[in-house]
Every structure is written in C-alpha cells, then in structure tokens.
Amino acid sequence: MTQTNSQQHQYRQIWAAGMWDNNIVLKQSLALCPLLAVTSSATNGLGLGLATTVVMIAANALTSMAKGVISKAVRIPANIIIIASLVTLIDALLNAWLHPLHKVLGLFIPLIVTNCAILGRVESYASKSPLLPSLLDGLAMGLGFTWVLTMLGGIREVMGSGTLFANASLLLGQHFAFLETTVIPEYRGLLLVILPPGGFLILGAVLAVKQKVEQLLTERRAIAAAPVTGG
Amino acid sequence: MMQLALDKWKESIGYQSGLLAAICGLAALILVLVELWTRPLINQRIEEDQNALLDEVLAGATYANKVFAKSEAIDIQQRHYEIFTVKNGQGGTTHFVVRGTEEGFSGTISFLVGVDTEGVITGVRIISHSETPGLGDKIELAKSPWVTEFNQHSLANTPLWGVKKDGGTFDQFTGATITPRAVVNGVHTAMQALAKNMEEQPHDAN
Numbered sequence: 001m002t003q004t005n006s007q008q009h010q011y012r013q014i015w016a017a018g019m020w021d022n023n024i025v026l027k028q029s030l031a032l033c034p035l036l037a038v039t040s041s042a043t044n045g046l047g048l049g050l051a052t053t054v055v056m057i058a059a060n061a062l063t064s065m066a067k068g069v070i071s072k073a074v075r076i077p078a079n080i081i082i083i084a085s086l087v088t089l090i091d092a093l094l095n096a097w098l099h100p101l102h103k104v105l106g107l108f109i110p111l112i113v114t115n116c117a118i119l120g121r122v123e124s125y126a127s128k129s130p131l132l133p134s135l136l137d138g139l140a141m142g143l144g145f146t147w148v149l150t151m152l153g154g155i156r157e158v159m160g161s162g163t164l165f166a167n168a169s170l171l172l173g174q175h176f177a178f179l180e181t182t183v184i185p186e187y188r189g190l191l192l193v194i195l196p197p198g199g200f201l202i203l204g205a206v207l208a209v210k211q212k213v214e215q216l217l218t219e220r221r222a223i224a225a226a227p228v229t230g231g
Numbered sequence: 232m233m234q235l236a237l238d239k240w241k242e243s244i245g246y247q248s249g250l251l252a253a254i255c256g257l258a259a260l261i262l263v264l265v266e267l268w269t270r271p272l273i274n275q276r277i278e279e280d281q282n283a284l285l286d287e288v289l290a291g292a293t294y295a296n297k298v299f300a301k302s303e304a305i306d307i308q309q310r311h312y313e314i315f316t317v318k319n320g321q322g323g324t325t326h327f328v329v330r331g332t333e334e335g336f337s338g339t340i341s342f343l344v345g346v347d348t349e350g351v352i353t354g355v356r357i358i359s360h361s362e363t364p365g366l367g368d369k370i371e372l373a374k375s376p377w378v379t380e381f382n383q384h385s386l387a388n389t390p391l392w393g394v395k396k397d398g399g400t401f402d403q404f405t406g407a408t409i410t411p412r413a414v415v416n417g418v419h420t421a422m423q424a425l426a427k428n429m430e431e432q433p434h435d436a437n
Contacts, residue, residue: 040363071241071250078254085258092265096272099279161366167373189366189406 011136018140024117025148025203026210031117035149036199038108040160043168045153046146048108053142055090055112059083060126060138067127079122087113104171117145148206155202160194162187287372288328288345288354290382295320298328305424310417312424324348329425333417335360336367336409344381344421351388355381355418367410377402377411381418386426392419 017023024030034052039045062082063070070078091109094102102109112118121141126134158164162184169177192198240246281299296318303314310331317326329344338361345353355378357370369375380401393399394412403411 069250070254071247073242074247074251077251081254081258085262088262089265092269092273095276096269099276103280170373191363191366191406194363194366 010133014133014136015140018137018142018144019147020144023144023148024120024141025145026207028117028120030120031115031145032203034108034111034115035152035203036196037111039149039153039156039199040194041157041163041167042150042154042165043171044108045149045151046168047105047171048111049142049146049149051090051105051108052112052115052118052145053139055083055086056118056121056142056145057135057138058086058090059118059122060134061131062086063122063126064129064131064134070127075127076119076123079119079127083118083122084113101171104167117141152199152202152206155206156193156198158183159202160190160192160198162189284343284356284358285328285345287356288343289317289326290345290353292317292326292353294318294325295322302330303428305428307424307427308420310420310424312421314425314428326353327425329421330358331417331421331424333413333420335362335413336407337361337363340370340410340413340417342414342417342421344418344425346385346422346425349385350422350426351383351385352381352418352422354379355414357414362410363407366404366407369404369407370410370414375404377404378414386422392416 020026022028025032025035031052034048038048059079059082063079066078066082087109091102091106094105094109121137125137129137154164157166162182164181164183165179168179169175172179190198193202278299285294285298294317296316298315298317301315303316305312305314310333312329312331315328315330316324317328319325325348327346327348329346330341331344332339332341334340340360340362341358342355343358344355347353356372357378360368360370362368362370369377372378384400389400391399392401392415394401394403394408394415396403396408397412399415401411401415
C-alpha cells in the first residue's frame with residue numbers, strides 16, 4: 001500500500017468513526033445532557049449540532065498544535081481552558097456580528113461547555129494526532145453528532161407538535177423556509193415527547209434500532225463470507 | 232540527549248505551573264481584548280432589539296426621545312415594574328411603555344406593554360421567556376398572533392382580565408393554560424401599576 005493510499009484509508013476510517021462506528025451519541029453515549037435539553041425540535045437539534053461542530057474542530061486544531069508544549073500531567077486543565085475560552089469567544093463574536101443567529105443559538109452556546117464529548121475528542125484523539133487528521137476528526141464527530149441531534153429532534157417534533165423544521169428560516173435564513181412543514185395539521189400535541197423524559201424514551205428507541213441494524217449487517221456479512229454449500 | 236533533558240524538564244513542577252499560568256494568562260488576555268472589541272457592538276445590537284420591540288408595542292407611532300434612557304420604578308402586588316415615557320417632537324407625552332415580569336410555567340416571562348395616554352393598550356410583546364417549545368411559546372408573535380389580542384384593551388373596557396377558562400376575555404392555547412394565564416395577569420398588573428403611577432404624579436397629556 002502506498003503512502004497516499006494508507007492516508008486516504010485513515011481519513012475514511014476517521015469519517016466512518018464519527019458518522020457511525022464510534023458516533024458520540026449512538027456509540028459513546030456522551031453529550032446526553034445537551035442532547036435531551038435541546039432536541040425538542042429538528043431546528044434546535046441542527047443549531048446545537050452545528051455550533052458544537054465548530055467548537056469541536058477549533059478545539060481539536062488548537063490542542064493538536066499545542067500538543068508538543070502541553071505536558072501530560074496538566075493537559076486536562078489546559079484543554080478545559082482552551083475549550084471554555086473558545087466557547088466564550090464564539091459567543092461574543094456571534095452576538096456582535098451575527099445577532100439574529102445568536103438570538104436563536106444563544107441558548108445553546110453556553111451548553112457546549114458542558115459537552116463532555118468535546119473534551120473527550122481532544123483528550124483521546126487530538127492530543128496525540130497531527131493537525132490534519134485532528135481537524136477531520138472534529139468535523140466527522142461534530143457532523144455525526146449533528147445528524148443524530150437533528151433526527152432525534154425531528155422525531156420528537158413530529159410526534160410532539162406535528163411539525164418538522166418549524167422556524168428553520170430563523171436559524172438558516174429565508175432561503176430555507178421551504179423546510180418548514182406541518183406534518184399533522186390541527187395536531188393537539190403530545191407533551192410527554194417534548195419534555196426531557198420523552199427525549200430519553202425516543203433516544204432509547206433510536207439506540208435499539210441502531211443495535212438491530214448493526215446485528216443485521218453483521219449477520220449479512222457472515223452469510224456473505226460463508227462458503228456456499230449444497231445446490 | 233538534548234531531547235531527553237527537555238522531556239525531563241517538562242515533567243517538573245516549575246514547567247507545569249508555568250505552563251498553566253501562561254495558558255490562563257493568554258486566554259484571559261484574548262478574552263479581555265475580544266470583550267473590549269465586541270462590547271459596544273453587542274450593546275448596540277441589544278438597543279436595536281429593544282427599539283424594534285418598542286416600535287411594535289407603539290404600533291408604529293413615532294417618538295422623539297430616548298425612551299429607555301429614563302425610567303420610573305413602581306412596585307405593586309410584590310411585583311416590580313418599570314415605566315418609560317414616550318414623547319413626541321414637541322416634548323408632549325404620547326404613550327407609556329411598561330416593562331414587567333411574571334412567573335410562567337417554567338421560568339420568568341419578561342414583557343413590554345405599550346399604552347396610549349387614554350390607557351388603551353397599543354401593543355404587548357414578550358421580551359424573553361423559557362416556556363415549553365411548541366406549547367407555551369405561542370406567546371411569541373413569531374409563533375402565533377395570540378399576543379395581539381391585547382390590542383385596544385384597557386382597564387376601563389375590560390372588566391374581566393383572565394383566560395376564557397377562568398371566565399375572562401382572552402383565549403388560552405390547547406395544551407397550555409398556565410402560560411397565557413401568567414401573561415394576562417402580568418399585563419393586567421402592569422396596567423394597574425401604570426394607573427397607580429398616573430394617580431400619584433399626573434403627566435401632562437397633550
């Protein structure tokens with residue numbers, strides 16, 4: 001295998017890990033606190049997901065660049081300072097220049113500090129890896145988090161309020177107003193699904209489905225690998 | 232040999248405390264600079280938001296003074312209200328704006344009420360709240376026109392301030408009664424606070 005090939009292989013693995021194999025929510029079961037608090041609608045899920053992705057990429061990059069300087073014993077406080085400063089920085093910059101977006105995301109940004117998944121990535125990956133793979137790892141893990149949040153928010157929103165991507169144009173701009181759909185007109189709402197306990201129930205169901213899918217995939221692979229017998 | 236000595240030095244207490252201090256200092260410096268840089272911009276944005284809300288509660292009426300610069304505080308029924316006076320170009324009072332808070336279903340609801348000199352509501356808007364998304368958040372104009380029901384109401388023409396479930400005048404939402412009830416109570420008390428304030432120190436209305 002040539003140098004570039006093995007590198008490509010490595011990048012593909014990082015991508016697959018973030019999206020599915022080692023997904024923050026589905027596999028690592030991290031970041032459940034912001035997850036349950038925010039995913040009452042698909043738009044909210046998407047908002048927190050994107051904000052987290054940005055912080056994750058930046059935190060991974062900074063940690064990777066500083067890994068030669070930061071000694072092992074003090075790496076955790078050092079990393080926490082990096083993450084907390086980044087979040088504060090992004091909060092202030094968004095508030096000053098992208099104020100309408102900040103009004104929608106404002107609630108989520110301080111929540112990012114509580115997200116143990118970011119410290120997890122910095123600790124287990126970026127503090128040992130070169131810059132480029134660390135950037136990719138932040139992107140993959142962040143987008144993996146984003147799609148799970150958006151899906152969970154979507155399920156809860158449809159079941160709880162009968163809409164999907166309500167107020168998406170407030171988050172993404174007027175071009176995305178077409179995303180806003182009413183799935184069940186005149187729906188009276190199911191409060192339980194919108195409140196945090198509903199989040200736990202739906203998350204449980206999603207994890208069960210993920211397990212089943214993986215089981216089926218493994219079985220299929222086993223069948224495909226088995227020698228064909230008889231006729 | 233050189234590398235080894237360097238690694239050993241990195242494990243020393245001196246290096247580690249120095250490193251942490253340097254990181255803290257650098258982070259603090261960056262944050263202070265960004266704070267200094269963005270603070271005026273953020274204040275400007277907040278002011279713009281407030282003025283946009285002000286335009287809405289005054290139903291587009293024009294004003295010539297800096298409304299939020301000066302306020303009168305008034306306490307009524309253990310609640311705190313701030314009353315702002317809206318003046319026209321000639322210095323005459325045209326409207327009053329009351330800012331108040333009320334406990335909702337899950338936290339404090341902060342609102343703004345615009346009232347003309349006759350005591351008739353020109354508009355009510357919610358400044359901030361933390362009600363249940365999809366249920367209680369229909370008090371926001373972006374989500375539902377409910378809050379415009381207050382327009383044209385006054386203490387004189389509305390004998391029963393309450394939601395219809397309690398025999399009052401205002402609608403509740405399906406699935407959420409506590410939130411609209413809180414807003415109706417809050418606006419009612421704000422109107423009483425304004426009336427009390429007018430009695431105590433009558434403003435010239437022209």
